[in-house]
Amino acid sequence: MSAPHDTVERRGLSPRQRARRSRLIQYAILVLLVVFAAISADWGQIGKVFFEPKFIEAAFRDGLLSALVKTLEYTAGAFVIGLIGGTLLALMRLSSVGPYRWVATAYIEFFRGLPAIVVFIAFSLLPLAFEGMTIPWDPYGVVWLALGIVAAAYMAEVIRAGIQAVPKGQLEAARSLGMPPGLATRKIVLPQAFRIVLPPLTNDLILLVKDSSLVFIIGTSATAYELTGFGRELANTYANLTPLVTAGFCYLLITLPLGIVVRRLESKAARTR
Amino acid sequence: MTVQDSLPTSSPVVQIKNLHKSFGSNHVLRGIDFTVDQGEVVCVIGPSGSGKSTLLRCVNLLEMPQEGQVIVRGEDLTDPDCHLDAARQQIGMVFQQFNLFPHLSVLANCTVAQTTVHKRRASEAEQIARANLSRVGLDDKVTAYPAQLSGGQQQRVAIARALSMDPALMLFDEPTSALDPELVGDVLTVMRKLALDGMTMLVVTHEMAFAREVADRVVFMDGGVIVEQGSPAEVIGNPQQPRTQDFLRRVLNPTHVEPT
Numbered sequence: 001m002s003a004p005h006d007t008v009e010r011r012g013l014s015p016r017q018r019a020r021r022s023r024l025i026q027y028a029i030l031v032l033l034v035v036f037a038a039i040s041a042d043w044g045q046i047g048k049v050f051f052e053p054k055f056i057e058a059a060f061r062d063g064l065l066s067a068l069v070k071t072l073e074y075t076a077g078a079f080v081i082g083l084i085g086g087t088l089l090a091l092m093r094l095s096s097v098g099p100y101r102w103v104a105t106a107y108i109e110f111f112r113g114l115p116a117i118v119v120f121i122a123f124s125l126l127p128l129a130f131e132g133m134t135i136p137w138d139p140y141g142v143v144w145l146a147l148g149i150v151a152a153a154y155m156a157e158v159i160r161a162g163i164q165a166v167p168k169g170q171l172e173a174a175r176s177l178g179m180p181p182g183l184a185t186r187k188i189v190l191p192q193a194f195r196i197v198l199p200p201l202t203n204d205l206i207l208l209v210k211d212s213s214l215v216f217i218i219g220t221s222a223t224a225y226e227l228t229g230f231g232r233e234l235a236n237t238y239a240n241l242t243p244l245v246t247a248g249f250c251y252l253l254i255t256l257p258l259g260i261v262v263r264r265l266e267s268k269a270a271r272t273r
Numbered sequence: 274m275t276v277q278d279s280l281p282t283s284s285p286v287v288q289i290k291n292l293h294k295s296f297g298s299n300h301v302l303r304g305i306d307f308t309v310d311q312g313e314v315v316c317v318i319g320p321s322g323s324g325k326s327t328l329l330r331c332v333n334l335l336e337m338p339q340e341g342q343v344i345v346r347g348e349d350l351t352d353p354d355c356h357l358d359a360a361r362q363q364i365g366m367v368f369q370q371f372n373l374f375p376h377l378s379v380l381a382n383c384t385v386a387q388t389t390v391h392k393r394r395a396s397e398a399e400q401i402a403r404a405n406l407s408r409v410g411l412d413d414k415v416t417a418y419p420a421q422l423s424g425g426q427q428q429r430v431a432i433a434r435a436l437s438m439d440p441a442l443m444l445f446d447e448p449t450s451a452l453d454p455e456l457v458g459d460v461l462t463v464m465r466k467l468a469l470d471g472m473t474m475l476v477v478t479h480e481m482a483f484a485r486e487v488a489d490r491v492v493f494m495d496g497g498v499i500v501e502q503g504s505p506a507e508v509i510g511n512p513q514q515p516r517t518q519d520f521l522r523r524v525l526n527p528t529h530v531e532p533t
Binding site: 167169170172173174175176177178179180183187188191192195 | 333335358359361362364365366368370372373374375376385386389390431434435438
Protein backbone atom coordinates (compact mmCIF):
# COMPACT_ATOMS: atom_id res chain seq x y z
CA MET A 1 0.00 0.00 0.00
CA SER A 2 1.31 3.38 -0.91
CA ALA A 3 0.65 6.61 0.99
CA PRO A 4 -1.84 8.96 -0.70
CA HIS A 5 0.72 11.65 -1.52
CA ASP A 6 2.73 9.19 -3.60
CA THR A 7 -0.18 8.67 -5.90
CA VAL A 8 -0.75 12.42 -6.55
CA GLU A 9 0.53 13.24 -10.00
CA ARG A 10 2.86 16.25 -9.89
CA ARG A 11 2.09 18.70 -12.62
CA GLY A 12 4.55 21.57 -13.12
CA LEU A 13 5.85 23.41 -10.06
CA SER A 14 4.87 22.78 -6.47
CA PRO A 15 3.28 25.76 -4.62
CA ARG A 16 6.52 26.34 -2.77
CA GLN A 17 8.54 26.44 -5.95
CA ARG A 18 6.04 28.84 -7.52
CA ALA A 19 6.27 31.20 -4.53
CA ARG A 20 10.05 31.18 -4.76
CA ARG A 21 9.98 31.96 -8.46
CA SER A 22 7.64 34.95 -8.00
CA ARG A 23 9.88 36.23 -5.21
CA LEU A 24 12.94 36.04 -7.47
CA ILE A 25 11.14 37.96 -10.22
CA GLN A 26 10.27 40.74 -7.75
CA TYR A 27 13.88 40.99 -6.59
CA ALA A 28 15.06 41.19 -10.23
CA ILE A 29 12.67 44.07 -11.01
CA LEU A 30 13.82 45.92 -7.91
CA VAL A 31 17.48 45.56 -8.84
CA LEU A 32 16.77 46.80 -12.38
CA LEU A 33 14.99 49.90 -11.05
CA VAL A 34 17.85 50.74 -8.69
CA VAL A 35 20.44 50.31 -11.45
CA PHE A 36 18.40 52.47 -13.81
CA ALA A 37 18.05 55.24 -11.21
CA ALA A 38 21.76 55.12 -10.42
CA ILE A 39 22.77 55.43 -14.09
CA SER A 40 20.23 58.04 -15.16
CA ALA A 41 20.51 60.38 -12.16
CA ASP A 42 22.78 63.40 -12.28
CA TRP A 43 24.55 62.76 -8.98
CA GLY A 44 26.63 65.89 -9.16
CA GLN A 45 23.56 68.09 -9.44
CA ILE A 46 21.68 66.18 -6.74
CA GLY A 47 24.62 66.55 -4.39
CA LYS A 48 24.85 70.28 -5.09
CA VAL A 49 21.13 70.93 -4.53
CA PHE A 50 20.45 68.68 -1.53
CA PHE A 51 23.73 67.96 0.23
CA GLU A 52 26.04 70.92 -0.41
CA PRO A 53 28.58 70.90 2.49
CA LYS A 54 29.00 74.66 2.57
CA PHE A 55 25.28 75.16 3.10
CA ILE A 56 25.21 72.51 5.79
CA GLU A 57 27.94 74.49 7.50
CA ALA A 58 25.93 77.69 6.96
CA ALA A 59 22.89 76.08 8.54
CA PHE A 60 24.85 75.30 11.70
CA ARG A 61 26.34 78.80 11.73
CA ASP A 62 22.96 80.49 11.28
CA GLY A 63 21.34 78.73 14.23
CA LEU A 64 20.21 75.22 13.30
CA LEU A 65 20.71 74.09 16.88
CA SER A 66 18.60 76.85 18.38
CA ALA A 67 15.88 75.95 15.86
CA LEU A 68 16.15 72.33 17.02
CA VAL A 69 15.80 73.48 20.62
CA LYS A 70 12.74 75.55 19.66
CA THR A 71 11.12 72.51 18.02
CA LEU A 72 11.73 70.52 21.19
CA GLU A 73 10.36 73.30 23.40
CA TYR A 74 7.24 73.76 21.28
CA THR A 75 6.63 70.00 21.26
CA ALA A 76 7.22 69.49 24.97
CA GLY A 77 4.90 72.30 26.05
CA ALA A 78 2.17 71.20 23.67
CA PHE A 79 2.52 67.59 24.87
CA VAL A 80 2.00 68.66 28.49
CA ILE A 81 -1.10 70.67 27.55
CA GLY A 82 -2.35 67.81 25.38
CA LEU A 83 -1.77 65.28 28.16
CA ILE A 84 -3.58 67.29 30.83
CA GLY A 85 -6.37 68.35 28.45
CA GLY A 86 -6.65 64.85 27.00
CA THR A 87 -6.93 63.25 30.44
CA LEU A 88 -9.65 65.71 31.49
CA LEU A 89 -11.53 65.16 28.22
CA ALA A 90 -11.23 61.37 28.56
CA LEU A 91 -12.63 61.48 32.11
CA MET A 92 -15.43 63.81 30.96
CA ARG A 93 -16.21 61.46 28.09
CA LEU A 94 -16.60 58.55 30.53
CA SER A 95 -18.49 60.62 33.10
CA SER A 96 -21.98 59.70 34.18
CA VAL A 97 -22.91 63.40 33.88
CA GLY A 98 -24.48 63.91 30.45
CA PRO A 99 -23.35 67.49 29.71
CA TYR A 100 -19.70 66.57 30.47
CA ARG A 101 -19.93 63.75 27.95
CA TRP A 102 -21.54 65.97 25.30
CA VAL A 103 -18.98 68.76 25.66
CA ALA A 104 -16.04 66.31 25.53
CA THR A 105 -17.46 64.44 22.54
CA ALA A 106 -18.12 67.67 20.65
CA TYR A 107 -14.62 68.96 21.39
CA ILE A 108 -12.91 65.72 20.39
CA GLU A 109 -14.88 65.27 17.17
CA PHE A 110 -14.40 68.94 16.21
CA PHE A 111 -10.63 69.15 16.67
CA ARG A 112 -9.96 65.65 15.39
CA GLY A 113 -11.90 66.31 12.22
CA LEU A 114 -10.36 69.70 11.57
CA PRO A 115 -7.01 69.92 9.75
CA ALA A 116 -4.45 71.20 12.26
CA ILE A 117 -3.43 73.84 9.75
CA VAL A 118 -6.90 75.44 9.98
CA VAL A 119 -6.49 75.79 13.75
CA PHE A 120 -3.12 77.42 13.22
CA ILE A 121 -4.48 79.87 10.64
CA ALA A 122 -7.27 80.75 13.06
CA PHE A 123 -4.72 81.43 15.80
CA SER A 124 -2.69 83.61 13.44
CA LEU A 125 -5.79 85.69 12.75
CA LEU A 126 -6.90 86.01 16.39
CA PRO A 127 -5.03 89.28 17.03
CA LEU A 128 -6.76 90.76 13.96
CA ALA A 129 -10.20 89.59 15.02
CA PHE A 130 -9.88 90.68 18.65
CA GLU A 131 -7.91 93.84 18.70
CA GLY A 132 -5.45 94.15 21.51
CA MET A 133 -5.73 90.49 22.40
CA THR A 134 -2.44 88.94 23.43
CA ILE A 135 -1.53 85.47 24.58
CA PRO A 136 1.19 85.51 27.26
CA TRP A 137 4.72 84.05 26.91
CA ASP A 138 5.13 85.07 23.30
CA PRO A 139 5.87 83.06 21.19
CA TYR A 140 5.46 79.98 23.41
CA GLY A 141 1.94 80.71 24.62
CA VAL A 142 0.33 80.76 21.17
CA VAL A 143 2.28 77.77 19.90
CA TRP A 144 1.64 75.61 22.94
CA LEU A 145 -2.04 76.51 22.91
CA ALA A 146 -2.55 75.91 19.19
CA LEU A 147 -0.66 72.61 19.19
CA GLY A 148 -2.01 71.51 22.58
CA ILE A 149 -5.67 72.12 21.67
CA VAL A 150 -5.42 69.73 18.74
CA ALA A 151 -3.20 67.22 20.56
CA ALA A 152 -5.67 67.06 23.48
CA ALA A 153 -8.40 65.81 21.15
CA TYR A 154 -6.23 62.97 19.83
CA MET A 155 -4.81 62.04 23.20
CA ALA A 156 -8.25 62.06 24.85
CA GLU A 157 -9.33 59.15 22.68
CA VAL A 158 -6.15 57.20 23.40
CA ILE A 159 -6.46 57.77 27.15
CA ARG A 160 -10.16 56.91 27.13
CA ALA A 161 -9.35 53.57 25.52
CA GLY A 162 -6.67 53.04 28.18
CA ILE A 163 -9.05 53.75 31.04
CA GLN A 164 -11.59 51.34 29.57
CA ALA A 165 -8.90 48.67 29.22
CA VAL A 166 -8.36 48.62 33.01
CA PRO A 167 -10.41 45.65 34.31
CA LYS A 168 -13.67 46.59 36.04
CA GLY A 169 -12.58 44.60 39.10
CA GLN A 170 -9.88 47.18 39.85
CA LEU A 171 -12.42 49.93 40.42
CA GLU A 172 -14.64 47.54 42.38
CA ALA A 173 -11.74 46.55 44.64
CA ALA A 174 -10.88 50.20 45.25
CA ARG A 175 -14.50 51.14 45.97
CA SER A 176 -14.91 48.15 48.29
CA LEU A 177 -12.00 49.52 50.35
CA GLY A 178 -14.02 52.70 50.83
CA MET A 179 -12.26 54.86 48.24
CA PRO A 180 -14.52 57.54 46.74
CA PRO A 181 -14.73 57.48 42.91
CA GLY A 182 -12.28 60.35 42.35
CA LEU A 183 -9.64 58.88 44.63
CA ALA A 184 -10.04 55.41 43.11
CA THR A 185 -9.63 56.88 39.62
CA ARG A 186 -6.51 58.83 40.58
CA LYS A 187 -4.75 56.17 42.65
CA ILE A 188 -5.84 52.95 40.97
CA VAL A 189 -7.32 53.39 37.48
CA LEU A 190 -5.27 56.20 35.90
CA PRO A 191 -1.81 54.82 36.79
CA GLN A 192 -2.74 51.53 35.11
CA ALA A 193 -4.39 53.28 32.16
CA PHE A 194 -1.27 55.36 31.47
CA ARG A 195 0.88 52.25 31.53
CA ILE A 196 -1.38 50.71 28.89
CA VAL A 197 -1.37 53.78 26.63
CA LEU A 198 2.33 54.59 26.90
CA PRO A 199 3.13 53.21 23.41
CA PRO A 200 0.27 54.96 21.54
CA LEU A 201 0.91 58.12 23.54
CA THR A 202 4.54 58.10 22.40
CA ASN A 203 3.18 57.81 18.87
CA ASP A 204 1.17 60.97 19.47
CA LEU A 205 4.35 62.62 20.65
CA ILE A 206 6.04 61.76 17.34
CA LEU A 207 3.10 63.27 15.45
CA LEU A 208 3.38 66.35 17.64
CA VAL A 209 7.08 66.78 16.81
CA LYS A 210 6.13 66.94 13.17
CA ASP A 211 3.04 69.10 13.70
CA SER A 212 5.22 71.69 15.43
CA SER A 213 6.39 72.56 11.90
CA LEU A 214 2.99 74.21 11.32
CA VAL A 215 4.05 76.98 13.66
CA PHE A 216 5.42 79.03 10.76
CA ILE A 217 1.79 79.73 9.77
CA ILE A 218 1.30 81.78 12.93
CA GLY A 219 3.98 84.05 11.56
CA THR A 220 6.57 83.91 14.30
CA SER A 221 9.56 86.20 14.17
CA ALA A 222 12.94 84.91 12.97
CA THR A 223 14.19 84.39 16.53
CA ALA A 224 11.26 82.01 17.20
CA TYR A 225 11.92 79.79 14.18
CA GLU A 226 11.73 76.09 14.72
CA LEU A 227 13.34 73.62 12.32
CA THR A 228 10.97 73.91 9.37
CA GLY A 229 10.68 77.67 9.45
CA PHE A 230 14.42 77.94 9.81
CA GLY A 231 15.18 75.50 6.97
CA ARG A 232 12.67 77.14 4.67
CA GLU A 233 14.00 80.64 5.31
CA LEU A 234 17.60 79.58 4.72
CA ALA A 235 16.72 77.55 1.62
CA ASN A 236 15.06 80.66 0.20
CA THR A 237 18.06 82.83 1.02
CA TYR A 238 20.61 80.53 -0.61
CA ALA A 239 18.30 79.25 -3.35
CA ASN A 240 19.43 75.76 -2.34
CA LEU A 241 17.57 72.92 -0.64
CA THR A 242 20.45 71.78 1.55
CA PRO A 243 19.39 73.73 4.70
CA LEU A 244 15.88 72.26 4.48
CA VAL A 245 17.30 68.75 4.09
CA THR A 246 19.54 69.35 7.09
CA ALA A 247 16.55 70.50 9.13
CA GLY A 248 14.67 67.41 7.92
CA PHE A 249 17.42 65.15 9.23
CA CYS A 250 17.10 66.85 12.61
CA TYR A 251 13.46 65.69 12.76
CA LEU A 252 14.61 62.13 12.14
CA LEU A 253 17.11 62.58 14.94
CA ILE A 254 14.14 63.09 17.29
CA THR A 255 11.52 60.80 15.79
CA LEU A 256 13.60 57.69 15.04
CA PRO A 257 14.71 57.14 18.68
CA LEU A 258 11.12 57.77 19.79
CA GLY A 259 9.98 55.14 17.28
CA ILE A 260 12.43 52.67 18.80
CA VAL A 261 11.11 53.52 22.27
CA VAL A 262 7.55 52.79 21.09
CA ARG A 263 8.55 49.38 19.73
CA ARG A 264 10.41 48.54 22.96
CA LEU A 265 7.38 49.54 25.06
CA GLU A 266 5.05 47.53 22.86
CA SER A 267 7.10 44.36 23.04
CA LYS A 268 7.49 44.82 26.80
CA ALA A 269 3.74 45.23 27.18
CA ALA A 270 3.20 42.13 25.04
CA ARG A 271 5.53 40.13 27.27
CA THR A 272 3.99 41.15 30.58
CA ARG A 273 0.48 40.31 29.43
CA MET B 274 -15.86 53.63 71.63
CA THR B 275 -18.39 53.96 68.84
CA VAL B 276 -22.10 53.54 69.08
CA GLN B 277 -21.94 50.22 67.28
CA ASP B 278 -19.57 48.74 69.83
CA SER B 279 -22.00 49.38 72.63
CA LEU B 280 -24.85 47.67 70.81
CA PRO B 281 -25.90 44.37 72.35
CA THR B 282 -23.95 41.48 70.83
CA SER B 283 -27.19 39.90 69.69
CA SER B 284 -27.88 42.66 67.16
CA PRO B 285 -27.05 41.35 63.68
CA VAL B 286 -24.09 42.72 61.70
CA VAL B 287 -25.95 42.29 58.43
CA GLN B 288 -29.69 42.45 58.02
CA ILE B 289 -31.18 41.94 54.58
CA LYS B 290 -34.87 42.55 54.03
CA ASN B 291 -36.89 41.60 50.95
CA LEU B 292 -33.99 42.15 48.54
CA HIS B 293 -34.75 42.24 44.81
CA LYS B 294 -32.20 42.70 42.05
CA SER B 295 -32.69 42.50 38.28
CA PHE B 296 -30.29 42.90 35.39
CA GLY B 297 -32.58 44.03 32.61
CA SER B 298 -35.32 41.41 32.38
CA ASN B 299 -33.24 38.91 34.35
CA HIS B 300 -34.69 38.80 37.87
CA VAL B 301 -31.63 37.51 39.79
CA LEU B 302 -32.69 38.04 43.41
CA ARG B 303 -36.35 37.46 44.16
CA GLY B 304 -36.90 38.58 47.73
CA ILE B 305 -34.07 37.63 50.05
CA ASP B 306 -34.36 37.94 53.83
CA PHE B 307 -31.57 36.96 56.13
CA THR B 308 -29.18 38.10 58.83
CA VAL B 309 -25.59 37.53 59.86
CA ASP B 310 -24.84 37.84 63.57
CA GLN B 311 -21.72 39.12 65.26
CA GLY B 312 -18.88 36.57 64.91
CA GLU B 313 -20.97 34.28 62.76
CA VAL B 314 -19.56 32.49 59.69
CA VAL B 315 -22.23 32.04 57.04
CA CYS B 316 -21.52 30.06 53.87
CA VAL B 317 -23.77 30.58 50.86
CA ILE B 318 -23.92 27.64 48.48
CA GLY B 319 -25.94 26.95 45.38
CA PRO B 320 -25.73 26.26 41.65
CA SER B 321 -24.20 28.85 39.33
CA GLY B 322 -26.70 31.52 38.35
CA SER B 323 -28.58 31.10 41.62
CA GLY B 324 -27.77 34.72 42.59
CA LYS B 325 -25.37 34.02 45.47
CA SER B 326 -22.58 36.27 44.13
CA THR B 327 -25.08 39.00 43.34
CA LEU B 328 -26.40 38.76 46.90
CA LEU B 329 -22.87 39.18 48.26
CA ARG B 330 -22.21 42.15 45.98
CA CYS B 331 -25.43 43.75 47.22
CA VAL B 332 -24.17 43.65 50.82
CA ASN B 333 -21.61 46.39 50.11
CA LEU B 334 -23.75 47.82 47.31
CA LEU B 335 -21.35 47.05 44.47
CA GLU B 336 -24.70 46.14 42.95
CA MET B 337 -27.59 48.48 43.65
CA PRO B 338 -30.72 46.48 44.48
CA GLN B 339 -34.03 47.67 43.04
CA GLU B 340 -35.99 46.85 46.15
CA GLY B 341 -35.41 45.97 49.78
CA GLN B 342 -32.96 47.00 52.47
CA VAL B 343 -29.36 46.19 53.29
CA ILE B 344 -28.61 47.13 56.89
CA VAL B 345 -25.02 46.76 58.06
CA ARG B 346 -24.32 47.47 61.75
CA GLY B 347 -27.56 49.40 62.06
CA GLU B 348 -27.00 51.58 59.00
CA ASP B 349 -29.28 51.26 55.99
CA LEU B 350 -26.96 51.28 52.96
CA THR B 351 -29.87 51.52 50.54
CA ASP B 352 -30.89 54.85 52.10
CA PRO B 353 -29.93 57.56 49.56
CA ASP B 354 -28.54 59.69 52.43
CA CYS B 355 -26.19 56.92 53.57
CA HIS B 356 -22.50 57.74 53.28
CA LEU B 357 -21.63 54.68 51.22
CA ASP B 358 -17.84 55.12 51.14
CA ALA B 359 -17.73 55.34 54.94
CA ALA B 360 -19.96 52.30 55.28
CA ARG B 361 -17.80 50.26 52.91
CA GLN B 362 -14.74 50.84 55.08
CA GLN B 363 -16.14 48.40 57.62
CA ILE B 364 -16.96 45.77 55.00
CA GLY B 365 -13.91 43.91 53.67
CA MET B 366 -14.33 42.15 50.35
CA VAL B 367 -12.31 39.37 48.72
CA PHE B 368 -12.94 38.70 45.03
CA GLN B 369 -12.78 35.54 42.97
CA GLN B 370 -10.19 37.15 40.64
CA PHE B 371 -8.20 38.68 43.58
CA ASN B 372 -8.26 42.17 41.97
CA LEU B 373 -4.94 43.18 43.49
CA PHE B 374 -3.58 46.48 42.21
CA PRO B 375 -0.87 45.31 39.76
CA HIS B 376 1.00 48.64 39.72
CA LEU B 377 1.54 48.60 43.50
CA SER B 378 3.76 46.41 45.64
CA VAL B 379 2.21 43.94 48.06
CA LEU B 380 2.80 46.37 50.91
CA ALA B 381 1.38 49.33 48.98
CA ASN B 382 -1.68 47.26 48.08
CA CYS B 383 -2.33 46.99 51.81
CA THR B 384 -1.55 50.62 52.68
CA VAL B 385 -3.02 52.67 49.81
CA ALA B 386 -6.56 52.73 51.21
CA GLN B 387 -5.35 53.13 54.80
CA THR B 388 -3.40 56.30 54.05
CA THR B 389 -5.94 57.84 51.68
CA VAL B 390 -9.25 56.78 53.21
CA HIS B 391 -8.42 56.34 56.90
CA LYS B 392 -5.76 59.12 56.67
CA ARG B 393 -3.35 57.02 58.70
CA ARG B 394 0.30 58.03 58.81
CA ALA B 395 2.47 56.05 56.39
CA SER B 396 4.42 54.39 59.21
CA GLU B 397 1.27 53.36 61.04
CA ALA B 398 -0.35 52.03 57.88
CA GLU B 399 2.78 50.06 57.06
CA GLN B 400 2.86 48.54 60.53
CA ILE B 401 -0.76 47.43 60.24
CA ALA B 402 -0.18 46.09 56.72
CA ARG B 403 2.86 44.09 57.84
CA ALA B 404 0.93 42.63 60.77
CA ASN B 405 -1.87 41.49 58.45
CA LEU B 406 0.54 40.13 55.84
CA SER B 407 2.20 38.10 58.54
CA ARG B 408 -1.25 36.92 59.63
CA VAL B 409 -1.75 35.41 56.14
CA GLY B 410 1.81 34.04 56.12
CA LEU B 411 3.35 36.41 53.59
CA ASP B 412 5.73 38.56 55.66
CA ASP B 413 8.51 37.72 53.20
CA LYS B 414 6.62 39.08 50.16
CA VAL B 415 6.07 42.70 51.18
CA THR B 416 8.27 44.13 48.41
CA ALA B 417 7.00 41.78 45.67
CA TYR B 418 4.53 42.80 43.00
CA PRO B 419 1.27 40.86 42.43
CA ALA B 420 2.46 39.45 39.09
CA GLN B 421 5.36 37.74 40.91
CA LEU B 422 3.02 35.79 43.20
CA SER B 423 1.06 32.57 42.77
CA GLY B 424 -2.72 32.75 42.73
CA GLY B 425 -2.93 31.50 46.30
CA GLN B 426 -0.45 34.10 47.48
CA GLN B 427 -2.31 36.83 45.61
CA GLN B 428 -5.58 35.85 47.25
CA ARG B 429 -3.95 35.92 50.68
CA VAL B 430 -2.61 39.41 49.95
CA ALA B 431 -6.16 40.40 48.98
CA ILE B 432 -7.35 39.12 52.37
CA ALA B 433 -4.60 41.08 54.16
CA ARG B 434 -5.50 44.18 52.13
CA ALA B 435 -9.13 43.95 53.26
CA LEU B 436 -8.16 43.22 56.89
CA SER B 437 -5.91 46.29 56.97
CA MET B 438 -9.01 48.48 56.92
CA ASP B 439 -10.17 46.89 60.22
CA PRO B 440 -13.49 45.66 58.82
CA ALA B 441 -16.30 44.48 61.08
CA LEU B 442 -17.40 42.05 58.38
CA MET B 443 -15.62 40.15 55.62
CA LEU B 444 -17.27 39.14 52.34
CA PHE B 445 -15.71 36.35 50.29
CA ASP B 446 -16.90 35.88 46.69
CA GLU B 447 -15.82 32.38 45.64
CA PRO B 448 -12.30 33.07 46.92
CA THR B 449 -10.82 29.74 45.80
CA SER B 450 -12.65 29.22 42.49
CA ALA B 451 -9.87 30.77 40.35
CA LEU B 452 -7.07 28.84 42.08
CA ASP B 453 -5.13 25.78 41.04
CA PRO B 454 -6.30 22.87 43.23
CA GLU B 455 -3.03 22.59 45.16
CA LEU B 456 -3.23 26.26 46.22
CA VAL B 457 -6.79 26.15 47.57
CA GLY B 458 -5.69 24.79 50.95
CA ASP B 459 -3.47 27.78 51.82
CA VAL B 460 -6.32 30.24 51.33
CA LEU B 461 -8.83 28.11 53.21
CA THR B 462 -6.39 27.78 56.10
CA VAL B 463 -6.16 31.56 56.38
CA MET B 464 -9.95 31.85 56.27
CA ARG B 465 -10.34 29.16 58.93
CA LYS B 466 -7.93 31.05 61.20
CA LEU B 467 -9.88 34.25 60.60
CA ALA B 468 -13.11 32.50 61.58
CA LEU B 469 -11.48 31.18 64.78
CA ASP B 470 -10.38 34.73 65.61
CA GLY B 471 -14.05 35.67 65.70
CA MET B 472 -14.37 37.55 62.41
CA THR B 473 -17.89 37.87 61.05
CA MET B 474 -17.79 36.27 57.61
CA LEU B 475 -20.15 35.83 54.69
CA VAL B 476 -18.66 33.34 52.23
CA VAL B 477 -19.93 32.33 48.80
CA THR B 478 -18.18 29.05 48.10
CA HIS B 479 -18.19 25.69 46.36
CA GLU B 480 -15.90 24.18 49.01
CA MET B 481 -18.33 21.90 50.82
CA ALA B 482 -15.68 20.53 53.18
CA PHE B 483 -14.86 24.08 54.28
CA ALA B 484 -18.53 24.98 54.74
CA ARG B 485 -19.14 21.83 56.75
CA GLU B 486 -16.18 22.41 59.03
CA VAL B 487 -16.06 26.20 59.49
CA ALA B 488 -19.57 27.56 58.88
CA ASP B 489 -21.94 28.26 61.74
CA ARG B 490 -24.75 28.38 59.23
CA VAL B 491 -25.14 27.27 55.62
CA VAL B 492 -27.54 29.01 53.23
CA PHE B 493 -28.62 27.20 50.08
CA MET B 494 -29.81 29.45 47.26
CA ASP B 495 -31.45 28.55 43.98
CA GLY B 496 -33.34 30.64 41.45
CA GLY B 497 -32.81 33.88 43.37
CA VAL B 498 -34.36 32.71 46.64
CA ILE B 499 -33.08 31.08 49.80
CA VAL B 500 -34.32 27.52 49.61
CA GLU B 501 -32.98 26.21 52.88
CA GLN B 502 -30.70 27.30 55.69
CA GLY B 503 -29.41 25.93 58.94
CA SER B 504 -26.37 24.35 60.54
CA PRO B 505 -23.95 22.54 58.19
CA ALA B 506 -25.08 19.25 59.66
CA GLU B 507 -28.68 20.07 58.73
CA VAL B 508 -28.22 21.60 55.27
CA ILE B 509 -25.26 19.59 53.97
CA GLY B 510 -25.66 16.51 56.14
CA ASN B 511 -29.42 16.09 55.99
CA PRO B 512 -31.03 18.42 53.42
CA GLN B 513 -34.83 18.60 53.49
CA GLN B 514 -35.60 20.27 50.16
CA PRO B 515 -35.41 18.27 46.91
CA ARG B 516 -33.46 21.08 45.18
CA THR B 517 -30.84 21.06 47.94
CA GLN B 518 -30.60 17.29 47.83
CA ASP B 519 -30.20 17.33 44.06
CA PHE B 520 -27.50 20.04 44.17
CA LEU B 521 -25.50 18.33 46.89
CA ARG B 522 -25.68 14.99 45.12
CA ARG B 523 -24.09 16.60 42.05
CA VAL B 524 -21.47 18.55 43.99
CA LEU B 525 -20.40 15.86 46.44
CA ASN B 526 -20.28 13.12 43.82
CA PRO B 527 -19.42 14.87 40.56
CA THR B 528 -18.27 11.75 38.68
CA HIS B 529 -21.42 9.82 39.48
CA VAL B 530 -23.47 8.94 36.41
CA GLU B 531 -27.21 8.54 36.86
CA PRO B 532 -28.38 5.10 35.78
CA THR B 533 -30.66 5.40 32.78
